[in-house]
């Protein structure tokens with residue numbers, strides 16, 4: 085089965101509607117991940133067919149929960165989940181941030197090749213990116229992360245990034261009971277969702293957290 089047809093099946097199973105041009109961009113993203121993986125050590129998933137479910141669909145299932153128009157993906161690595169989401173939501177702006185230069189160079193190269201215009205890739209430690217004095221317009225409706233840090237560390241390092249009423253979206257494996265007990269007191273869990281990811285047997289959960297009002 086080609087990557088294209090396999091992705092079409094997975095998208096249908098996940099109830100994700102997409103234009104042919106978007107499907108083509110996700111396939112090209114997988115091809116770029118596969119091409120640069122050895123040189124840049126981008127992901128431990130080596131099989132492009134596996135990348136479709138474990139990277140593309142696993143990122144896209146977050147899409148329906150995002151509220152707003154400006155997002156940051158912290159610890160994005162090779163652009164996950166930020167790049168698949170930016171392709172899904174071309175009307176939104178995405179900042180993709182990672183401390184490692186080679187991952188940011190990969191994202192810039194992919195954006196150039198795939199003509200993705202709603203992504204800005206930033207090399208920085210998240211703790212050093214923006215500060216309390218940053219205007220609201222430069223802050224974010226959503227701070228997204230996957231496989232980045234404990235909830236407590238993520239919230240502490242990223243507390244200055246959301247706009248007023250903005251949210252944190254953390255993509256986790258098993259439901260993170262222990263991490264939720266240890267949330268810093270100024271934050272509260274607003275929603276959690278068990279996610280079904282076609283082609284992925286492991287548990288997936290989306291945790292949505294906000295600052296207390």
Ligand SMILES: C[S@@+](CC[C@H](N)C(=O)[O-])C[C@H]1O[C@@H](n2cnc3c(N)ncnc32)[C@H](O)[C@@H]1O
Pocket residue numbers: 158159160161162163164165181182183184187208209210211229230231232
């Ligand atoms: C395990 S990888 C996950 C990458 C991607 N989100 C994914 O799901 O495949 C964690 C990433 O976080 C980045 N990272 C770790 N600490 C960071 C920090 N303080 N600021 C920015 N990036 C950081 C690492 O360079 C790495 O690319």
